Amino acid sequence: MIELSDIRKGFNQGRHNEFWALNGICLTVPARQVVAFFGPSGSGKTTLLTVVGCLARPTSGRVRLKEQDISGYPERFLTAIRRRTFGFIFQQFNLIRGLSAIDNIMLPAYPLGGEWRALRHRAESLLDSLRLGHRSAARVEWLSGGEQQRVAIARALINDPEVVIADEPTANLDTALSKEFLDILEALAGQGRTVLLTSHDPFVVESSVVQRVVTLRDGRIVGDN
Amino acid sequence: MRTWIEKQKYLIDFTVSSLARRKVKNLGLLAIYTLIVFLLASVMLFTDSLRREAALVLAHSPEVIVQRMVAGRHDLIPGSYLDKIGSVRGVQKKEGRLWGYYYDPALKANYTFMVPPTGMAVDVAPGRIVVGPALARGVGLAVHDRVWFHAYTGKLFSFVVTEILPGESELVAADLVLMSEPDFRAFFDYPSGQYTDIALSVANPQELHTIAAKLAIRLPDSRTILREEILRTYESIFNWREGIVLALLSGAIFAFAIFALEKAAGLSADEKREIGILKAIGWETGDVIKMKFWEGALISLTAFLLGYVAAYLHVFRSSSGLFEPVLKGWSTLYPRFQLVPVVDGFQIATLFFFTVFPYAIATIVPIWRAAVTDPDSVMRG
């Protein structure tokens, strides 16, 4: 599904604070797998997610998505692919304040210009499936942390992506909510989606939902089971 | 096409929620913007209509007026000049005019006293006058009322009002008092045989300048005022080059420039973050720019439409009431403007161009930089 060949990503190149986040990553992720990226902070987990999810280009190396080399694609195509294929759940949720939950969920589909009623219906059923239907009109800043995360999940799913990417999803959650999150992940995997997530939380990494753990250190893969 | 329309609607959806999030600030901005458009449009509509009315109405003013000058001042003209003028070929009608000013201390207002030309159908038999509408309003006069004026000689004169000139004539007759010649001469102690000036008409309009030149030679102490000069005087009334109008225009242009620059100068941290999020969830650079463009366009378009409609109602449906304090100055009498609308499409288009475009474009400028940067910065929080 996703193939990374010798990916390197550097920042501030040529300057005194030059920094390489990824130092030669080679990775193949088949479809429908639930992969957790484990490692200390600074190991490049988040950067790896951005490269895999087409949020950023690698400094060198190739990215293949479903047998197609997308490394050289212009921004417009990358955005379209990202929109179609990937759904992101950010660590900070990154919901737009002042908008309602349902408006936030519908946002990623706006550029597609599809029929509004159908889109709204889809958003409402996503909210219902996450047991948030009663909060659909509430402003996101009034929701609790767990509710906000579920809105973030619904938003990631609005375009029916094949791959769901979550960055440190349980960092701001207690055990009960973390368990709930893993249940949702299990459901997503059951729907046939590929799930990639980063975590330094052993509770997540060691759970039965995660099928494969890739350990990173200093921008390199040091473990893969 | 359907998709494009739907997409613009989605962008507007987001833009409106975005604007609603800072309601007070945006409503305040809209209010000021609308006010400026209102001022500019009011001035534009008012002055265009007034100039046109002046041109139409004063096209009927006398073709030639002959004034006598003494020591550089406009002085009385003797009746004997009428004969001298009569000998100039091409002069058709000539008549001595009698008119002057009267200051009413009760109202602190100036009136123009006039003797109507012979043959005009007004009842100004001795002791009776016809007054202008603004004067009647100011003094509180009705037909058959008696009014007293204090002559400069100290004598008190009383007259009965037989007619009040129609409201539609305010623009030219607001302060007029028409009376008979004997009354006029008695009131002002006007020397007999003298007139204020002489009005002429010529048989052939093309000979106007030649006749004026002949008159200048025949009557060296006089000057002529031609109708075309009268019309030219009023062509540039309220012109944009004149003091107050220029100040208003410059002020408005500065205000628009400030709005646009403030928008173009940069984004708040909040706005930057939002754009990053939008890009991360799948919006292209172009989508973000279009959305921001709508933000500017919606505000400026609303301001333009509201401002213009308000200006139209102000000028043509409520007699430009807001201009009164500015235009009235020291005068006490102020005409009620019932103008015939002149709507110049080109000027409206110019107003639209200066109002809507700069602001709409200005909102895009800072977005360009932010919208083009990589969205991965959002991941880092």
Place this chain on the structure above:
Amino acid sequence: MTARNSTRTLAFFFLLGTLFLSTFADAAWLREKRTPGLVRVGSLTGQLQLTDLCLFTEARYTRHPSQADLHSAFQDHPDAFEHFPSGSLLPPPPSLATPHANLDRKTEVPD
């Protein structure tokens, strides 16, 4: 069913646009209504031999600017501050702004 922002916005602009366009219709209607009055005023002007609009009645050279003589309009220097707002709204009549006879050639009327 909740109303979309864009629907409400478009309805708002439709309303504004209608108001805007109706001002043109109103202008045409007012023109028809008031033009006969203007014609009558024109004829009154001709009958009374009037020469000026009655806009500023505070001084004789603002009440009858077209009749003002060389020295009465703007009695101070023409560029000085105006006493009346009318002075900054109405320029001096063109006949006063044009130069008079040149001094370096023969005059029409012998000196």
